[in-house]
Amino acid sequence: MGVDFSSAPTCSKPITVAQxxxxxxxxxxEAMLSFNCLADFGDFLAQPGEWLGGFDFPFGLPRELVQTLAWPQSWPALIAHYTALSRAEIREQFAGFCAARPVGAKFAHRACDGPxxxxxxxxxVNPPVAFMLHAGVPLLLRAGVxxxxxxxxxxxRVALEAYPGLLAREVLGRRSYKSDAKTKQTPERLIARKDLIEALEQGRTRLGLRLKLSHAQRDGLVDDASGDRLDSVLCLLQAAWGQGRPSYGLPALIDPLEGWIVSA
Known part of the structure; x- marks a missing residue:
């Protein structure tokens, strides 16, 4: 499955799951699911079953950031510390970190951010991936995946970090294919979604997989100008690429504080 995640899901902006x-x-x-609240999505993850999932939110933090803030140096302890903070406290600490750094290098990066x-x-902010980590990783831990x-x-039940932009850019370059703002849901973005879906159906990506859609499914992906459905499918493809590969295609050595994005 592939998951387009929201740290504050609503009826108009749910968590979207492609199966x-x-x-x-x-x-x-095979199916598209949506969840309007985090608790319901957590219950879904905790159900017995067999799946490999790609989740569009970060599983770890940059080692440089963690060391500078003197936070715990093991991933379980780090996540426990991080999720015990409020979002306001996270924003304050991260803003303080950035303020002490030179222009052009405000943020710390993980090793996977480059590739x-x-x-x-x-x-x-834009996007608030720090809050997505804060909301999403505890659900995975509680589910015991x-x-x-x-x-x-x-x-x-295996969870991999995915990133739909990686696969979309391989096909579209810097062309935008989605927007939550109605005024930016343009014909150009509609054409980009169609081009991206066509490439996925034909298997024209380095993942070497062909996406099989019904006519109704294709129309649903094209018509969703927010791109949430399409993003969940992109994550689904990245998870599927990892199936059957040693360590799901992840590098042999991964920084255990940072994690890695599948197929990067």
């Missing part, structure tokens, strides 16, 4: 099945090099989209082109996981490279759990 699919891999047969050879063909990934068939993935992802935002630093300490960023609290396996987090390769970070913490062992139920081997039948």
């Amino acid at each position: 699919g099945r891999l047969q050879g090099q063909v990934l068939r989209l 993935a082109g992802s935002s630093p996981s300490m960023k609290w 396996d987090l390769p490279g970070l913490q062992a759990g139920d081997p039948s």
